[in-house]
Amino acid sequence: MKDLVMETRVDAQTVKIEARKAQVFYGQNHAIKDVDVDILDKTVTAFIGPSGCGKSTFLRCLNRMNDTIPGCRVEGKITLEGEDIYDARVDPVQLRAKVGMVFQKPNPFPKSIYDNVAYGPKIHGLTRNKAELDEVVEACLRKAALWNEVKDRLQTPGTGLSGGQQQRLCIARAIATSPEVLLMDEPCSALDPIATAQVEELIDELRSQFSVVIVTHSMQQAARVSQRTAFFHLGNLVEYGETGQIFTNPRDPRTESYITGRIG
Template structure:
């Protein structure tokens, strides 16, 4: 058995007096795509945001339980959330490039984290990140133009390049293709498959077909609880919980 990259144990999340997640425990394996599926409002994005402490930014949100990265508690008082988010990168549902040049979008993280001493080092990080995000060939001659001028699919790949520029260990993706057309979606899916060689990738998706295509592990959430977690093939072909089967066959959703 490989050692998990991240481990969540007994995670509960409250928004004020409302409990959104109930006792969720899951292991995130290295070099694997883990998909979180389930109906809208079932807690999958809430749980994803626990993994890089994005919920810290929401007033009245309380996270209980333990989440570790390489065995270290990410909610320990000594952990700087900004530093954590360099290790656990995030790509959002809607492409959100900064209103800066393509180059500056990718260079931003490495610069604030002091990862490049010289301009040549920064150039190299930017090129490598854009290559890994399958975008370099399309933008290498216009790095000084605004990232917001790219197409939707290109903007999302730019956001992926930005997220991987800080050399994270885990990459979180919250429905990264839901705002994109089918061709751009296929490109993002292909990219996710390539990225898992270097990162643990966790993807929230409303598309079961997408989960089946890109992931090796799948977690099914329902009403704030983790119902079932296992190998993607097994979850989709012979789920052990009737609620999972009902969701996959379209009876609940």
């Protein structure tokens, strides 16, 4: 694990996830059409676009959370480090340990703060004993910038924290399984501005270790936290490139209309 981190750090521009001609169907509804995208390691990639454009749907394809929705079908090829994640041999359970996810609404389990973070390591058997687990929990809570606020009440329920703290707890919980990619589905939409600022700061720090993909409604947020941006419209990936280029010099007229507020 640590070796891998060392290796990838050498080349910050490694492609982590590669999608080619990805299609998603909900029953008869063709939700995602021909999406080609390369998600880079150690980079924050933002998916933007109007509501219902398919950006969350596509995000959920990346760790096969779509499997839990009846009638959902994915075609095309999505690979993680060159391995097709929709291959029959792939166990979604293993995939999701590598590609973690943080959701729109903070969803801490009705357990203690400690147990929330320890949940992933426990089910995946990542630690050998309690001392190691304690270390992992502390490390993750520190990475999530939550340790100082909760270190004296690790055994209290996670549901008792404030909204921003809950979302950081969920991030800590997600990084506790040592994922390679972290997917975030509008992680700040349920938070107030101060909590949003804290989470955005955290995302920026996480970039040093993970590849982060964030779906957001807010173009400002995309501009603040991401290095690369993908613009989705009606199930199509319209434009994908450097964040600065997308916001200052979009190539597609649809991107420009969206950024200037004419569609949305």
